[in-house]
Amino acid sequence: MNPPRLLLAAPHSGAGKTTAALALLLRLRGLGLRVRPFKVGPDYIDPTHLERAAGLRPYNLDGFFLDEAGLLALFAHGMRGADLALIEGVMGLFDGKDPLGRVGSTAQVARILGAPVVLVVDAKGMAGSIAPLALGFARHDPGVQVVGVVANRVGSERHAAILREALEAHGLPLLGWLPQDPALELPERHLGLVLAGEVEPPLRALEGAGFWDLEALLRLAKAAPPLPEPPSFLPERRPPRVRVAYAWDRAFSFYYPEALELLSALGAELVPFSPLADEALPEAHALLLGGGYPELFAEGLSENQAMREAIRGFRGPILAECGGYMYLSEGLWVGERLFPMVGLAPGEARMGGKPVLGYREVEALRDNPVAARGDRLKGHEFHYARLPASPSPAWRRVGGGEVEGWTDGRVLASFVHLYLPARPAAAQRFLAQAEVLIG
Template identity: 50%
Template sequence: MNRLVIAAPHSGSGKTTVAALLCLALRARGLRVQPFKLGPDYLDPTHLTRAAAQATRNLDSFLLGPARTRDLFARAAAGADLSILEGVMGLYDGRDPTSDEHSTAELAALLGAPVVLVIDAGGMARTVAAVAAGLRDFRPDLRVAGVILNRVGGPGHAALCEAALEGVGLPVLGFVARTEALALPSRHLGLLSAELTAWDEAAVLAAAGHLRLDALLAAAQAPALPQPAAPGVNGPRVRLAYAHDEAFHFYYPDALDELRLAGADLVPFSPLRDAGLPPGVSGLLLGGGYPEVHAAALSANRSMRGAVRAFAASGRPVLGECGGLMYLGETLEDEAGTQFEMCGVVPYHTRMTPGLTLGYREATALAPSVLAPAGTVLRGHEFHHSVLTHAPTQPAYRWTGGDGQPVTEGYAAGNVLASYLHLHLAAEPALARRLVAACR
């Protein structure tokens, strides 16, 4: 379970780029690299997945809790030669400015993982050492193994920074030169997914050539963690359909694994292109994604919308998250004001807005659902640019908003649960077991 946390002073330092380069370079050596992304991000992981040729796992101490975070890491890391964990924001940035709670630093300490600092060295030399030493000394119990210099002007610039870092006792573990070929474009929910980003292969390999892989592998040595026991399946397996195409693809791999462990055989389908749902399925999962980008095509696929509507009417479990909520609603209005008919399962209308709603939520279930009994407290994450055009009539959850006022949200009625809330179904195995039991 050798592992490295890739951290930085702030967002935009190049963590994703460097982590992907490391995955690619180590895989080229014949090593099996397991990537992880800290936090609830769905897009950055696609770049690490492409580079490592292994599904990236999300680790989030708020959504999962410390013990479950450690267990899921151990389960995924056990078969790898090395794990690369990309941090979130700055090293010490978490839920509030007064503690390390839910920060990269907290997770590195929880997993006993060495930290490699990625520092954007543009316009700096000696100051790089001050920044790196400050991050190291702020929390002495963290093991900061060294620095990777990003966006340097060339070998000469890297040598100046290295000389400065030697003065504070921090080794340089490689550098990445400033080049447009490695730029990762962004969109309104963060980086574009890897499927929409083209890297020049020659430029990527050249950039990776300045990483000191032997030193990084030596720095990554860390003690193993105990393996969690896998639960047994109680009851027959069921077929669970889940939407997976350009419009819907926000899923945590560990959450899908948890459904499989609970007894579900997952069957992908495309709301964009398929005429109907897969045969013989007993449940329906619609994750997040970009239904607003594909609203016209989703609306035009009337046979699929009808199939979803009929499936929900049959009483079988239907779970929609964020984009899934929008698709299950009556209409979706884009930023130009054009309305598109959706499935009509949930009696809500959604409208795209320039504003962004985001943040962790601690929600209380207001009604029993396919996931949890009423009164259950669940932790989730919101990240969306759409709003409901009216107050929920059969809300799923209540939580306290940033202004201290209560918020009711989502839809829970019988076999249908739909919400903006992104839950991590691996946080508590009982969630997946309840959904699979409802399918049975």
């Protein structure tokens, strides 16, 4: 296996990785190439923009969720029918779960995939200093091959020429640059970028902005070393046996595509529905309530009393994560207003305070739809909401001891976004519990 591939990384968050990835995807797509985008880390938001630019669904590559064989298998799975991979990193190149960036970092993915790394540098207010900055990253880890630089927020063509000269004096090419232009920026809010679909990424402006040495970039992508043949990422597909309804609208859209594909391969017929707009659930044997932004649509969710009652009366297994947990709660406070929610999970959710974020390995405290007591699963948290301590917590955090979430055995509501492909048995358990409704 040896697909052409490039990885866009940066010295730190906010340097412009997503902006550069969108611009490069557009240029490569303009050459007639099918470029599969990937995103390092547990990000749900950036991939929505990458998909708009590439016209292909992105996949998440995360070295905490998956081991080396799993990452290679997912990468190969994503590359079916694609000509080239463009991987957007997360945070800074060597930022991860541990201080050395060995786990959960962009560098870990670069090492496993043998992906040439292009460093995206915010060059605003910078001239010759770009060289020692880039050189430090290029020389830090022999297993990570930094092959060149893309400069973001460049003031002028003269500025770009200065940056190019400074880098080339030390053997690093300037492979592209983007100008400092507010029209190229992507809007942000409390969980990161605004989702594509709520705001359109500035694709037209990016398409012709700046400069890209496409010939050099393609040459570097094709020079990536061969990879070992991986195992299949998905099990052999089974015929559909249960219907799983999943929340999909402006309030709820945080799902890993590979997790949905796993459920489908195991025999789930996936049916989307909108807690905002639909008055009734589709015919289904299980419910998925993913994450999203219920706090932005609390009034609409609360006003749809028919849907709240339908979910409250549902008798199959329910998996609710983060925003889905908030929706299943008794109510959601936004500022000084309380909006009644479904009322299956005890407590009222409140927004505010510092974000809770980080990787999680959790152990089931009692049987639930995806785990038997004692089972361990991997996931992550990223939220500002709080709920009071649960009378029947679902999880104990491994290594920390904190308890979290709520379950009654049939319903699991938790702030942890679980990564089901890391433990396919959890997905199998979910569908097996749904089969009970079929008889």
